[in-house]
Amino acid sequence: MSEAKKQEPRKLPYVAAITEGVRQVLQEQDNAFVAGEDVGEAGSVFGYYQGLLKEFGPERIYDTPISEKGIIGLGVGASATGCRPILDLMFMDFLGECMDEVANQMAKMRFMFGGGATLPVTVLTMSGAGMNLAAQHSQSLEAWLAHLPGVKVVMPSNAYDAKGLIIAAARDDNPVFVVLNKLSLAMACEVPEEPYEVPIGKAEVIREGKDLSIIAVGRMVNEAMAAVKPLAELGVDAEVIDVRSIQPFDTETVVNSMKKTHRAVVVHEAVRFGGFGGEIVAQLQELAFDYLDAPIARVGAPFSPVPFSPALEKVYVPNAQSIVAEVKKTLGL
């Protein structure tokens, strides 16, 4: 019995998968280090660097002042000169504090220098609503980043992808943002112990179906999966795609799926207007117009900042029900 148990695949929550990914990167790359606010002794306010200071010491794990522009600048300068920094931007909302370092320095340096600089820097940052943290601690701003030529942006929806994308990001010789989700931290799934990569720029069909493609980003993948059963009860066989990487974006997987199902609903947690979903829809209609049997629908947050009150946040954040409702509309049910 105990023997059989040992054979069982190991499950790890998202938070521990992040830790393991970062740990293995630090083991594998001597010139990698972690820098950010309260990443050392505190192990981050989300807990995902816990134990790393003890294991790797203060030469590899750096607590910084509350200076986001400084943190990102440190990563730009250090990565351009031979280090492989892993930076922590505690909440994605704090991008505002350091957007120049991101948009005008990190993203453009290599290009402006005619390829003369290489910036192997990884930024881990936390997105998402659902914890009543109000307008400045709940945003999904990935579209800001995806719009910047020069940075890559991945959004793991589960623990397996979190570890694999962190490792892939750290091995990549470009700036990569790993946009995490706070509501997913406790969510566990099978995670291999050895280091592995989840390829950046590849989407994954996580459920095959024939009636319609639900193309989801980040945590919304889990909401899309939760919508599968109620949809099946309505007689709808939904295909679900985890976009995983929004820059680069895997056009092929998404287009192929829609060519098969002829209908699509695009889902993200970010504000619908101007969100990344618009890009997905545009690509689908450009490349597969003739296959479309219905307008492509989008699910996203309303055009307002994230509200504090639980009564409002509940209706603000897209979920399985809003996905089902949109699918029904698309199919005319």
Place this chain on the structure above:
Amino acid sequence: MVRIRRFEEEAGKLMEDGKIPGALHLYVGQEAVASGVMEHLSNQDQITSTHRGHGHLIAKGGEFDRMFAELFGRSTGYCKGKGGSMHISNIALGMLGANGIVGGGPPIAMGAAFSNKFRKTKDVAVAFFGDGASNEGSFHEAANMAALFKLPCVFVCENNGYGEYTSQANHQAIVDVADRAAGYGMPGVVVDGMDVIAVYEAAGAAIKRARSGQGPTLLECKTYRYYDHVGVRGMGLTYRTDEELEIWQKRDAIQAFEKQLVKMKVTTKKKIENVYARVNKDIEAGIKFAEDSPFPEPADLLDDVYNTGGAS
């Protein structure tokens, strides 16, 4: 000070009992700073606050009922439930908001001070911010501009020794944030933030200076938060010792001030007890008001994103 202390104690309990959603950063221990500074300000004077903002609003005249209602996410709250603890504000009281962004306040206070000068009022804007926030670029830019334009602005740094779980020694190479004032060309003053009279006097001088057109001051108040960074017990990390907490609690601003007042025969123990009784009643009424208040309606979500010409 008692109003702040009691409000925060109750709010902390309500959060840890799960009755208040989200995260509360509580002001217990730092009361002398908000109280000593705000004593000099009218409703026309403005302040900007921090994520730890309840104390600032209370000292600026915030009412418990609308404050609790906001913390509970009700439509009767100061921000109709849309902001919560981290964005609690009231323009009518000159309170330009708690802030979820560390260092978010100083540039806004500088802007309000600019407006005061531009509109030729005699009002002063005060920015409260932490030791941790003093490392944000926003603070430096605001301080430089305030000094350059000789704005009626006061920068009050509440140095409680920590930014989250990182001690001051681990986030800056100086001991007195006030030292930085020299670099902006404004006076830098250090004061015991556990002594409400000392804060009152130092703030009085800085505010007078600002009001009379002589420009900004950086006033650093050495203080301590008794609770964890978030909530009461918080994450339970061991980043500071019980002994350190006890040393500061022995110098508790409220207790010291009460003793002093009794000794000076300005008041009596009995009268002080009455203050607490009155405050406790307000708190009870405030919580009841909040609990009896309705939640906002989903339809309210899209209101207030823009001014569409209606009353705000």
